[in-house]
Amino acid sequence: MIQILKSSNTPIMGGGTFKLRMIRPGQIHHKPLDDSAFGSLSRIDHANLGVGALVSMHLHRNDEILSYMWKGEMVHRDSTGQEVVISPNRLMMMNAGSSFYHEEAVPEKKVEMLQIFIRPREKDLPPRVQFYDRPLDFRNSEWKLIGGPEESNAPLTIYQQIYIYDAHPQSGDTIEVPSLQGLTPWVYIMEGAVQVGEHSLIKGDAITDSNSQLPPFQVTETATLVAFLIDQNAPFTMAGLFSGVR
Template identity: 60%
Template sequence: MGRDPFKLRMIRPGRIFQKKGVDLAFGPLGRIDHAFLDTGTVVGMHEHRNDEIFSYMWHGTMVHEDSSNIKTANSPMKLMMMNAGSSFFHQESVPSGQVEMLQIFIRPEKKDLNPAIQFYDRPVSFANGEWNLLAGPQELNAPLTIRQRVAVYDIHAKAGREINIPSVPGMTAWVYVMDGNVTVDEAELFKGDAISDSKAALPTFRSTNDTTLVAFLVDMDAPATLSGWFSGLGEGYE
């Protein structure tokens, strides 16, 4: 969607199991935008309601401003979670360079929770070849809290690595290739591909070259509101 200087690929993660339908979420994981923003891009001040929004920065720096009077620069070393709740306004801009990122929209457990915003300054050693827990429900003690039973991890693996997908009891994995490529059994996955299995744990991956994966662990049966403007079906839904 879109064109220079702002393009995105809108991903409906539930399409991995069903191709058509009104609701193409993967449990409470509603939507993922794989976005590309060039120098000078400004996404003007706009409102979110009932969306849990995780900004996963892959390349570049993006300036965030919001209705709580916060202005800060987000990057791969500084990640952000917006818990929009009853109402939250924000604006994003790219003063220089280019940005590639995932904007991840998750359905909160309840409608009209209190709005909040969180930031995570990642350790310099994040590219350690191991899974990094970035965001998740309170019981996982993740750096960023999602008000839902969804957890987000990433890994930056060198070529030739065997990769076992993280697991949490009661959660199903949905794994996205952010960069590089991997083999899974006889399948080869490239940048922009995703894989899941509703009945069993995913097998071991092997990185063909230097690869970044983003793994979502999702409680498919978790209670969630459908009223999110981006994560759900909009006003009028509970």
């Protein structure tokens, strides 16, 4: 059965140079839950950061965190001494593992992004940070694999049975959601608008179907879509400082 989480049901927090919409993916079920994650997909922050925004050095532990940059540039500094500019052409995956510190600053170009928190398969794995330099064509409606488990050979490795794709279909396109046997789709409308059967979805909405493949998306306004394919039976640790919150 198709289930939808509307943007109007997720709160906007902050103001000024730091605003975010905190999304708990399990809320798409619209029922009381002991845990508001969707399998290992724990939380998504849809953030808008103005020039001058700074998130000072802070700790992550046992969190898998994808920084999906859609607009702008952000400077990442971390406890390994790296300083890297991330942008829509350079995405970042932090496998926080046993301990990892980083900070984020927006010195020149305001940012719109998703920060995606995933529960790893086990606690206290070796920490590392990865970057994916990619050509970006907002006219390309094909799904591109961004991250996945080690065996997927995805550009960014996630220590969990979850695959992450994006696509940028144009108005008038029809696009099929990617599928893999035994995995459940959860799709976020980053920008634009789509029609899925009788359902109209706009920026900030999400859709899933736990029982079958989602129908094709009819793109009614040029869009950016982010799709997650999730093994809801995969083991995960609750030890994450952020992803382990129920």
